[in-house]
Amino acid sequence: MSDTTEEAIVATAAERIDFNEKLPAFADLLPEQVQPYWNIVQTFPVVEALAIFSLFYLLAFVLRTYVISVLQRLSQRTNTSVDDEIIDLLRKPIFSVVLWIGVIIATRSAGYTEGGAGYITPIALTMIVLAITRASLSISGLVIRAISNDPARFESIDIRTEPLLIIVSKIVILLISAYAALMIWGINPVGLLASAGVVGIAVGFAAKDTLANLFSGMFILADRPYKLGDYINMSSGERGKVTHIGIRSTRILTRDDIEVTIPNGVIGNAMVVNESGGSHIKMRIRVPMECSYDADLDQVEEVLMQVAQEHQDICEYPAARVRFRGFADSGISVQLMGWIDEPELRGRVIHSVVKNIHKAFRDNGLEIPYPKRDIMVKHVKGDKDSSDLDD
Template sequence: MPNDNPADSAVSNTETTATAPEFLLSEQLPDLAELLPAALQPGWQLIAQHSLLAALLIIFIAYLFAVACRSLLVNLLGRLTSFTQSAIDDAILHDLRRPVFVSVFFFGVSLAVMVAKLPVGTSVLINLLVSLIVASWMGAAVRISSLLLDAFSGDHRFKFVETRTVPLFDLTSKLLIIMIGSYMLLMIWGINPIGWLASAGIAGLAIGFAAKDTLANLFSGFFIVADAPYKIGDYINLDSGERGKVCAIGLRSTRLLTRDDVEITIPNGVIANAKIINESGGTETLRIRIVVGVAYGSDVDQVVNLLIQVGRDNPDLSNDPEPKVRMRGFGASSLDFNLMGWITRPEDRGRISHDLYMAIYKTFAENHIEIPYAKQDLYIKEWPTQE
């Protein structure tokens, strides 16, 4: 039956209000009390009656526990890594110190926020603390991925990653870490990522049309890194006329250093559609060809011997294979010969050709071999008579 006495109702409401906080606290913190030894449980029950005091105690204990975990990580694992000669494990251990401390301490702060029973903002503070933990691990994962790529691509006994593919793997790993971390942050704050992905798809189409040239260069950079038509240090020629040493390969462009010491930046989209001649991509030696013409009536055997001797006397030409001479044809006013030699550095092509041309000219002059040149003979049939 309903209670018609207002006084009894007021007393009942007062008792309910007085005992509600204690009842809710016991419901929220049964596990924390059970984790403590039996001798400390009465003291915890006394402290638990004051929410702010309990929260401060949890924060203090969490800080001590975080410092202990960090010290254990440094001391125990540091001793194990000291037995290795590589510095990679020491760098990874150094990068793990911060996220381990942040995870333990902020987890304890989250428990303290729950215990404090703040009137407003409890869920926001907890989400913020958990987000900081995720962000700390994201930063550590990015740094550790770079360290592992350097270790796997360096000059070690076991080399799992080619040097030319390091930028590709570096960008891919960082994108994956950022995507996974962003997804976790969205889930922490209760944001449905499906709607964001749909919006990102529409925005991606608009951005793709607006920045199609930039995207083309990026995709071409991926293919250049994966296919490796050239590498840093190679000398390449493009069908558009550029020639130089590859000094940098990026995801958007490639930089060449010409023989004039001028750096040229070429978009990867242009290089991907161009014909590339890689002078350093074949064997260890590169053949150069010196075209020489001698006058008709010259001793061809003597010409061949002299050209071979010029090639052998040049210290920049390789002895294996040796210089060779070939007669290529009968020209309009000359007998055409080719002196072919092999060099090891493509950048020396111009200087070596200069030395060979100088030596050939001097040798032919000493042996009275004529190098034909354009000349005209004028015949006068008769002199005009004077009246």
């Protein structure tokens, strides 16, 4: 190894935080009665390291197998399943953290802290950070979803703000984890941020569309024009149920069970009609038609109201209503309006209502007018009789 390489390794080791000096010796943690026997084990560094690692492996196994199982049985007595899921998510991280702590203490107590062995501790600490980060990402999303599903206790957090809070929590967790990992390896984050400013300008020009989608996603999550499960209509013609609101795009499921992914930049610059918005999720449908000029309008209104009241998918409240809209070419324009529980029922309900109206009008002798044309053949004086043409 050259002098330059050795100097670089020494410089890197000097910049890193020396965790080995901050950790207590394993022998100091043992009772005084055991220390004389442990001093004999210390004469064999490899045996000492394997013994410490085995003890921590046994401790990790006990925690994962027995302690976690006891906590799961206790959590089953609660009314919610959130604590059960959290405990289950902690099973693997607890095992990994305890095991890697054992690696650190074993190498430190056995004296493996110089040269290449000096990287064992930073590697182990990095693995601990990764295990904690992975568990934190899962638990944060689980807790936020549980809170948003309980609006009675947490009024400021609902299903509309759930995607935004999940994304923000993940960003914060990743930033903290990245900072901890950099500090473990002795890398100054301030220097990286300074150089990232120049790189950010170049990336901004190269990925302006992607950045536009990201910023639009943040505005959509903050402004909350729609939420998961809402039915929306786009000005470009797409209509469907919102299944995912991401930082870059929104996904909707159409009535044909086709998932459409729309970039948030497109949604941010388009008109969006939220059929599930308003004070409640109910939606009013309109069935336009015409009745004959000779019909009794009171009877028409009564028949249409009866159709609405007998339909199982039309709500009793708000009540259905009939409105005459004007005089058309073939008859009087009329609309039957009723409320349905969910926007996704619109097509099916209109289909059945039209069939019921047609049957009700036929049973009550009411006519549904349609355009008619009468053709008249007029003979002009002076025309030859058709019989004169027979030769």
